[in-house]
Amino acid sequence: MKLLLPVVIGVLFGGGTYLMLKKNILKLVLGLGLISHGANVLLISSGWIGAGAVPILGQDGTEGFVDPVPQALVLTAIVIGFAALAFLLVLAIRVYRDLKTADISEIRGQRG
Amino acid sequence: MIEWIHPALVFFATAALVPFVKGKGKSILLIGFPALAFFSLMLFPDGNYGVFTIGGFEVVFGRVDKLSRVFAYVFTLMGSVGMVYALHVKQKGQHIAALIYGGGALGSIFAGDLLSLFVFWEIMAFSSVFLVWYGGEKSWANGLRYLMVHTFGGLCLLGGIVIFAGQTGSIAFNAIPASGLGGWLILIGFLINAGAPPLHAWLPDAYPVGSITGTIFLSSFTTKTAVYVLARGFAGTEVLMWVGVIMALYGVVYAMLENNIRKLLAYHIISQVGFMVAGIGVGTELAINGAVAHAFAHILYKALLMMGMGSVIFMTGKRKGTELGGLYRTMPLTFGLFMVGGFSISGVPFLSGFISKSMVISGAAAAHYPFVVLLLTLAAAGTFLSTTLKLPYAVFMGEDKGIKAADPPGNMLLGMGLAAFICILLGVMPNLLYQLLPFPVDYHPYTAEHLLGSFQLLLATLLGFTLFLYKLHPENTISVDTDWVYRKGVVWFQQLKNPLQGIKVLRYKDFLQGLTLFSRQVSQRIQSGYLKHALVMIISFVMLSTLLFSLFKGWTLSLDSLMQTDLTLSQLLVFVLIISSTLATVLFKSRIAAVLSLGMTGFFVAFFYVLMGAPDLALTQYLVEAVSVILILLAFYYLPAYFEEKTAPASKMTDIAVSLLVGIVMTFYMLMVMDSHLTKSIASYYLEMSEKLAGGRNVVNVVIVDFRGFDTMFEIAVFSIAALGIFGMLKLNKKKAPIQREAALNGSLKREQIEEAVQREVTSK
Numbered sequence: 001m002k003l004l005l006p007v008v009i010g011v012l013f014g015g016g017t018y019l020m021l022k023k024n025i026l027k028l029v030l031g032l033g034l035i036s037h038g039a040n041v042l043l044i045s046s047g048w049i050g051a052g053a054v055p056i057l058g059q060d061g062t063e064g065f066v067d068p069v070p071q072a073l074v075l076t077a078i079v080i081g082f083a084a085l086a087f088l089l090v091l092a093i094r095v096y097r098d099l100k101t102a103d104i105s106e107i108r109g110q111r112g
Numbered sequence: 113m114i115e116w117i118h119p120a121l122v123f124f125a126t127a128a129l130v131p132f133v134k135g136k137g138k139s140i141l142l143i144g145f146p147a148l149a150f151f152s153l154m155l156f157p158d159g160n161y162g163v164f165t166i167g168g169f170e171v172v173f174g175r176v177d178k179l180s181r182v183f184a185y186v187f188t189l190m191g192s193v194g195m196v197y198a199l200h201v202k203q204k205g206q207h208i209a210a211l212i213y214g215g216g217a218l219g220s221i222f223a224g225d226l227l228s229l230f231v232f233w234e235i236m237a238f239s240s241v242f243l244v245w246y247g248g249e250k251s252w253a254n255g256l257r258y259l260m261v262h263t264f265g266g267l268c269l270l271g272g273i274v275i276f277a278g279q280t281g282s283i284a285f286n287a288i289p290a291s292g293l294g295g296w297l298i299l300i301g302f303l304i305n306a307g308a309p310p311l312h313a314w315l316p317d318a319y320p321v322g323s324i325t326g327t328i329f330l331s332s333f334t335t336k337t338a339v340y341v342l343a344r345g346f347a348g349t350e351v352l353m354w355v356g357v358i359m360a361l362y363g364v365v366y367a368m369l370e371n372n373i374r375k376l377l378a379y380h381i382i383s384q385v386g387f388m389v390a391g392i393g394v395g396t397e398l399a400i401n402g403a404v405a406h407a408f409a410h411i412l413y414k415a416l417l418m419m420g421m422g423s424v425i426f427m428t429g430k431r432k433g434t435e436l437g438g439l440y441r442t443m444p445l446t447f448g449l450f451m452v453g454g455f456s457i458s459g460v461p462f463l464s465g466f467i468s469k470s471m472v473i474s475g476a477a478a479a480h481y482p483f484v485v486l487l488l489t490l491a492a493a494g495t496f497l498s499t500t501l502k503l504p505y506a507v508f509m510g511e512d513k514g515i516k517a518a519d520p521p522g523n524m525l526l527g528m529g530l531a532a533f534i535c536i537l538l539g540v541m542p543n544l545l546y547q548l549l550p551f552p553v554d555y556h557p558y559t560a561e562h563l564l565g566s567f568q569l570l571l572a573t574l575l576g577f578t579l580f581l582y583k584l585h586p587e588n589t590i591s592v593d594t595d596w597v598y599r600k601g602v603v604w605f606q607q608l609k610n611p612l613q614g615i616k617v618l619r620y621k622d623f624l625q626g627l628t629l630f631s632r633q634v635s636q637r638i639q640s641g642y643l644k645h646a647l648v649m650i651i652s653f654v655m656l657s658t659l660l661f662s663l664f665k666g667w668t669l670s671l672d673s674l675m676q677t678d679l680t681l682s683q684l685l686v687f688v689l690i691i692s693s694t695l696a697t698v699l700f701k702s703r704i705a706a707v708l709s710l711g712m713t714g715f716f717v718a719f720f721y722v723l724m725g726a727p728d729l730a731l732t733q734y735l736v737e738a739v740s741v742i743l744i745l746l747a748f749y750y751l752p753a754y755f756e757e758k759t760a761p762a763s764k765m766t767d768i769a770v771s772l773l774v775g776i777v778m779t780f781y782m783l784m785v786m787d788s789h790l791t792k793s794i795a796s797y798y799l800e801m802s803e804k805l806a807g808g809r810n811v812v813n814v815v816i817v818d819f820r821g822f823d824t825m826f827e828i829a830v831f832s833i834a835a836l837g838i839f840g841m842l843k844l845n846k847k848k849a850p851i852q853r854e855a856a857l858n859g860s861l862k863r864e865q866i867e868e869a870v871q872r873e874v875t876s877k
Contacts (some may be wrong), residue, residue: 004687006782011691014775015698021767031711037717040558044150044724054725066725072815076827082366082736093750094841102752104643
């Protein structure tokens, strides 16, 4: 667990970066999606305490739960990530419509 | 009653007032105030004035004794006479620079400690350079070299003072032993100002190009201040005697070879100062008296000579002996007055040079330095030959070049007349000068022996001159002096322009242009405009700094904890699924496959959330991921079908390298983070208070909607902004923009035009 989880995060980040470096604007969007997954997983992992119960309180005290704070943060992050994804997609569409290209390297220096 | 008025203060005050006066008021101010300073010197008895304690050191601004007083007399006198000569000058900056320069010289004279001496010393250097620069466009480089040499001398002086004060614990300016680093540095600083070879080159380099009136002040103050400080600090230092002899001969030899008329006189300054330095080096009372008297006399007759040649340049515009000749007809008064100076410097009886120069030589003789006497006499003969015979012969007599000229304006003649008058006055009444000297004088210049000796020398030289006249014709040559060192070394300085001729100070503009060019090149390299380049740079920077940070932070990986095999089968399965779906997203060549793989990744991440005890997250993730995939697929409709692209191998390698870097750094970073617990989580507070304060048992939900409610509100705000942006991008028609731009360009747009444009838009749709 401790060894493999960082590898998962590394793969998510590395794969996302690789896609972002491509020219196709759609790949940029996909890469960003992968990286946001990676960031979320990273945050959640930091709340991991080895083994823990879901932070929903029962009758017996406040011990033995996983950290609820990263979960709350990530919940926000997921939603924001969705907003960003949607925004990016529409931006890509708009760029293609106005500039007639989806190649990021061709967008340079153009004025609409 | 004011205790004492510092004459330097009078000069500085005059300089401050100059901008506000004109016409007669200016004349009165310029001549009157230095004269006032001259007479004020008589009012106050000897003593220390203006004593302050600064940082544990006693600073004495006004040490008045016979030595400082005699120099102050001649400086203030020279200030007045020089100002008379310079009255016609329109540039007030010249007057201001001259006055500050004179004030600096006076301040140095009266400084009773090394600290204030240094300050005034630097004031002198930095004000006098303007007098050089006022000489015109071509003087810029010379002035800069002048300034550099003096700055170097000032640094030597400062370093010497610091070392000396450190050793003795006192900054009082009295006799300084010429031993140890401190003493030698101070001596070198002084000698640079005195113009001792090989540190003399600044003098014949800068003075001949200075402004006509400014050179009068230049030739008066700097070297003579150096004579004063040498007399004060290093009297009787034997090395100075030989330095002085070398100066006296060196200056004469170069003067003889020189063709530029003012440069010839500049070399004579070195020669004459050599007499003084030699007298100081001899160190007996008579010799020092002689040195001081000679300084006094020299200031006046050298000023007179400079004024004479300055008048010639002023009226004819020519500076070389070869270009001049036969001017005695057109400039008779100048010629006459110049000859008074010429005979003075040669030591013709009944003129000031005689009573002072013979004193130095007698001093050396009385102290039994026959060799010094001989060499100084030789230099004296050379002086007569070059200044009094060769120079006037070339300029005033000689072949008539038919140059149209006339005597200079009245004030210049008056200045020369005043100087000549004092030369004669001192020659006839030597006691006027002798009573001012620092030591009691028992010296009679007009003995039969002296007179005879002088006449012999002069007549022999005259004979030689007439015999070898054909050899002494001025030749248009430039003699190589030590200044070629920095002339060649800093040759680019010569390209610099005079700062007084437009704003070209230190080529400031070029510096700025170079800077702009440099930064443009840098930013062109960094900001190529390609998103990819920017991304590579940003990512590399962030990753490397992250790596460095964690390394310096000393985070380490404990392999033991890594080897814990607490991996359950379900965890392993989820991890493998996430990794493989991520790779599939990256590698799939079809866009639909790639998007679906991304969706799969999201779903597997949701699985992971379940395993991590976060069911709320898992639910949200499922929902969002499903919508995302649908959204992306929807976007396909508007986007081009091509997905796979051709990338150059090199570019691909870069991509892979950067991605690997990111992956590996993140992996290790995560490993280190999981191993370290920097801060305690506030989770326990939320877990405890969730039910009590918010009445909810699902702690994550309580955190979101209650404890961190504001965060959620702003999240909604971000969401709304994104929605607005999306709406804008989809619905707002950008093609209206050109019309508005057009309108902005035209300044005003008529209503018809707008309607027409809108109409065009509508129909085109």
